[in-house]
Amino acid sequence: MPAERNPSPKPIAEWQDAFDFVEQVRLRPGMFVRNGSVQELSTMLFGYSVALLVHGVDEEFVFDPAGGPFAQWLSHEYGWSMATGWARAIEHYLPDELPLEAFFRLLDEFRASVASQPEPSLEAH
Structure with a gap:
């Protein structure tokens, strides 16, 4: 099950990861992306990933356009090509x-899928 969402906007200083950013977009999409553009959201998330690398922040980034966990899940779950990234795939396969x-619906499915997977064992075999 996805993490419980906070129904009210949070100040940027309280955001902890990319999921917090995406949830704020969900609450106020017009403030963040023009015309509901999932491409624009993807571009913003790419910038987020660059900032993580530049500043040496150790955060798993699931929104890499073609090879991150979200894109891999879409490819595996739906058989979609990720050659042009998850944003274009959403536009192409869900016209x-x-x-x-569609992005938020799929994100909720992805998070539910990840949450239902057992934690990997830390014991040596």
């Missing part, structure tokens, strides 16, 4: 859905 709404 009848609003792309940003």
